[in-house]
Amino acid sequence: xxxxxxxxxxxxxxxxxxxxxxxxxxxxxxxxxxxxxxxxxxxxxxxxxxxxxxxxxxxxxxxxxxxxxxxxxxxxxxxxxxxxxxxxxxxxxxxxxxxxxxxxxxxxxxxxxxxxxxxxxxxxxxxxxxxxxxxxxxxxxxxxxxxxxxxxxxxxxxxxxxxxxxxxxxxxxxxxxxxxxxxxxxxxxxxxxxxxxxxxxxxxxxxxxxxxxxxxxxxx
Numbered sequence: 001x002x003x004x005x006x007x008x009x010x011x012x013x014x015x016x017x018x019x020x021x022x023x024x025x026x027x028x029x030x031x032x033x034x035x036x037x038x039x040x041x042x043x044x045x046x047x048x049x050x051x052x053x054x055x056x057x058x059x060x061x062x063x064x065x066x067x068x069x070x071x072x073x074x075x076x077x078x079x080x081x082x083x084x085x086x087x088x089x090x091x092x093x094x095x096x097x098x099x100x101x102x103x104x105x106x107x108x109x110x111x112x113x114x115x116x117x118x119x120x121x122x123x124x125x126x127x128x129x130x131x132x133x134x135x136x137x138x139x140x141x142x143x144x145x146x147x148x149x150x151x152x153x154x155x156x157x158x159x160x161x162x163x164x165x166x167x168x169x170x171x172x173x174x175x176x177x178x179x180x181x182x183x184x185x186x187x188x189x190x191x192x193x194x195x196x197x198x199x200x201x202x203x204x205x206x207x208x209x210x211x212x213x214x215x216x217x218x219x220x
Contacts, residue, residue, distance in 0.1 A: 005098060006035035007128065008106045009077070009089055011043045011183070012057050013050040014208060015064045016200050018108075018135070018181040025176035026106045026131040027070050029157045035106070036093075037061050038074045040084030044119065051187060052213050054078045063203040087120035090127035101168060103128035108178070109138040113146055125153075131172040136180040140173040190214045 008023050015037075023035050039057045042049065050057060058078055065071035076092055077084040086105065093103060105128045112132045115121060134140045140158075144151040150171060158175040181199050189196060191214070196205045208214065 003102050004030055004032045004104055004129075005102055006030070006032040006104050006106050006131070007038060007089070007093065008035055008071075009038045009040060009084070009086060011050050012037075012039045012061050013052055013183050014057070014186060014200060014204055014213070015039075015061045016181045016183060016186055016204075017179050017198070020064060020068075020201070021176065021178040022106055022108055022133045022135075023065075023068075023071060025133045025174050025178070026104065026172075029174045029176075030104060030131060030172060032070065032104065035071045036074045036076075037065055037071050038076050038089060039078060041077045041081050042083045044083050044085055056207070056211060056213060060204045060207055063207055064201045066203065085119045087118070087124040087127060090124065094127070100127050101129070104131050104172070105129070106131050106133070108133055108135040109140050109143060110135045113138065113143065115147065115150075125150075125169050125171075129166070129170045129172065131174060133174045133176055133178060135178055140175050143173065187214045191216065 006023065006026055008019065010019060012019065026032060027035060039061050041054060058073065058075060062073045065073060077089060080092065090103065094100065107130065109132050118124060132140055132143065144154055153169055154171045154173050155166065156173045186196060186199050190208065
């Protein structure tokens with residue numbers, strides 16, 4: 001492929017250092033030209049709306065990647081509204097002129113382990129390559145055993161750069177150290193007055209506190 005564009009989607013409620021570690025690991029292993037960070041409008045896997053508004057979630061994502069030349073925040077899903085499915089996000093990128101073989105969807109191993117439950121599976125695997133990065137408790141080495149039907153598509157690029165040409169619908173496996181951080185834990189720490197150092201970018205921490213986000217009495 002002459003160009004590889006990463007796609008990092010998520011609720012980002014808030015965006016945290018785990019998300020950024022996944023992006024860095026994929027960028028390094030796959031020599032991505034750039035990464036589109038796409039906050040979702042309404043996530044399909046949550047029964048409740050995100051705690052922070054679309055405006056705050058977009059702002060926090062922009063702050064988190066401001067010093068990272070490789071990342072660009074996109075409002076693709078926020079403007080579209082409704083439930084944000086990965087397959088529809090990729091379709092919108094195709095409509096915008098991005099060919100499937102130039103796109104690499106980035107995700108953690110814990111999320112990818114449930115890929116068979118994602119909307120439009122298995123078709124969505126033809127809409128882009130996938131890069132799967134280890135998360136605490138979820139090494140990518142487990143995936144070949146858990147997803148045996150997909151094992152033949154998996155290429156481990158932990159120690160070597162991915163080849164320039166790969167088959168369509170390739171699943172890149174990247175074993176990397178990523179911090180044990182979750183948005184749920186961050187929101188809980190805020191409610192109990194604990195520090196967010198080591199959990200979010202300092203600029204995101206400042207935005208959260210300036211606007212009083214994730215407080216029970218605050219409507220965001």
